[in-house]
Amino acid sequence: MLRLLLLYIGMLSLSVSAMQPQHVVYPGTAERNDYALAVLKLALSYHPEKHYLAVPFGTDMPKPQTMLKLEHNDGIDVLFGSATKERVERFQAVHFPIMRGMYGLRLALINAENPNLLANATARELRNLTATQFHAWTDTKILQANHFDVFASSGYDNMYEMLARGRVHYFPRAAIEIEHDLGQHQGLPIVIDQHILLAYPAAYYIYVNKANDKLANDILTGLERALSDGRFAALFTEYFASTIERLNIDNRRVIHLHNPFLPDGVPIQRKELWFNPGETAAATQH
Helix, strand or coil: CCCHHHHHHHHHHHHHCCCCEEEEEEEEECCCCHHHHHHHHHHCCCCCHHHHHEEECCCCCCCCHHHHHHHHHCCCEEEEEECHHHHHHHHHEECCCCEEEEEHEEEEEEEECCCCCCCCCCHHCCCCEEEEECCCHHHHHHHHCCCEEEEEECCCHHHHHHCCCCCCCEEEEEEEHHHHHHCCCCCCEEEEEEEEECCCCCCCCEECCCCCCCHHHHHHHHHHHHHHCCCCHHHHHHHHHHHHHHHHHHHHHHECCCCCCCCCCCCCHHHCCCCCCCHHHHHHCC
C-alpha cells in the first residue's frame, strides 16, 4: 500500500510539474503592447501542451547587453530585430519575416515648401537629389549601394534640421514609423511625400540562442500554422491596416531597390510571407 501511495504521489508531482508554465523571456521591464510580442505569443499558442508563457526580463538594458545575455543563455530567451548577417551568425534566427517586409517600405519626408518635389520622380531623378540618413544605419548603405546620393549624418535631429533648411531634399523613413517621427518634429516645416514608395527586401526576425533548437522550431511551426489558418494575416491587419490606408501605400508609385546586405536564409521566394503594395486594395475589392 505504501509503495502504491508513493507511486501515486510521484505521478501527481510529475503531472503538476508538467503543467508549470515554461517561461519565454523577452527583453524589457513590463508587458508590451507591440506587434512583435503579439506575434511571439500567437506562435507559442499553437503548443498548449508545453504551457509557454512569454514574460519580460524585468530590467531595461542597452541592446548590446541584451544580445550578450541571449548569446550566453543568461536569462533572455528571445530577441526581436532586423535580419542582418551578423545576427544570423551570432544567434539562431527563426526564418520567418514577422513584419512582412514593412521596414523595407520607405516613404520620404520632404520640405513643406515643395510638397510636389517627388511627384514625377523616377529612380534616376532621385539619384540626382540628396537624401539624408543616419551614418550607422544599414539603410544608408542600401541607398548608397543603389547609387543614391546620401548625406550620412552623425546626429539624428540634425537630419530633420537639414531637411527643414533645404540642405537635403528628402529623408526616407520606414512606413510604419514615419508618422511617429514626424510627430516628434511638429515645429519644423516638414511633410510626408504623397507620391513615391521606395521598396527593398528587409526582414525582421525572432532570434533565440544558437543551441535552443526546440524553442526555435516551436516558434517557426507556430508561425507557419498561424499563416495557414489566417491568424497571422489577421494580426498583421489589426496592427497595420490603418497605417497602410492613411499613407495610401497601396496606390503609390513604387521604386524597387536591391538589398545586398540581406543575410542568407531570408525566404524571399515565398511571396505569401511579404506585404505587397496593392494587396490591401485588392482584398477590399474582393
